[in-house]
Amino acid sequence: xxxxxxxxxDIGPAADGTIPPIMEERLLQIGDWLKVNGxxxxxxxxxAQAKQWSAGEQPNVSYNQEFExxxxxxxxxxxxxxxxxxxxxxxxxxxxxxxxILPRWPGRQFTLREYTGAKPKSVMLLxxxxxxxxxxxxxxxxxxxxxxxxxxxAQPAWVLEFxx
Numbered sequence: 161x162x163x164x165x166x167x168x169x170d171i172g173p174a175a176d177g178t179i180p181p182i183m184e185e186r187l188l189q190i191g192d193w194l195k196v197n198g199x200x201x202x203x204x205x206x207x208a209q210a211k212q213w214s215a216g217e218q219p220n221v222s223y224n225q226e227f228e229x230x231x232x233x234x235x236x237x238x239x240x241x242x243x244x245x246x247x248x249x250x251x252x253x254x255x256x257x258x259x260x261i262l263p264r265w266p267g268r269q270f271t272l273r274e275y276t277g278a279k280p281k282s283v284m285l286l287x288x289x290x291x292x293x294x295x296x297x298x299x300x301x302x303x304x305x306x307x308x309x310x311x312x313x314a315q316p317a318w319v320l321e322f323x324x
Contacts, residue, residue: 193315196287200259200319204252212260212273216245239264249320260320265313270320271302278324286319287312 169190171183179187194201239246249260249272260272279296283303293304303320312318 189316193317196315197261197317197319199254199257200252200261200286200321204254204259207251207253207258208276209251209274211247211251212249213245214248216243218245256324258322258324260322262318262320263316265308265318266305269302269304271300272320272322273300275299275301275322277322280322280324282323284321284323285312286321287315292320 169187171179171187173179247263248266249262249270252259252261258277260270262270275296276299280294280301283292283294283301285292285306288306288308290306292306295302301322
């Protein structure tokens, strides 16, 4: 997705054709997330940078033409600790928008570093009705994040849309 990939779900039906309840629950959860955030996924392309790291030592991830090796997603998005970096955001783009997919809620603000595009006209949190306040510098955009409802806070990831 942020690197032009796709999501492969290993959901197999039982012998009688039914989907096991736990798999059905996960599919419904993915569907609920996509209802709110799908515009950051469907019809997008990779952005200039695939991800943004937090401060700290980044893991050694080797690249192949088609995939990254040693790509343990759960370790890459865990909160940074012991001087190790983690992924703060994954990026996609569509039309005049850049989407930052946040695997952890950052709290009161998020800064998109190394931003070289045109100054954003607006920043939205998908699923939240009000445009967000932001400051755009020479190579960064800092966004003031809102207090979230329990429903939005319960999401597994959040999406900021930077409209140019």
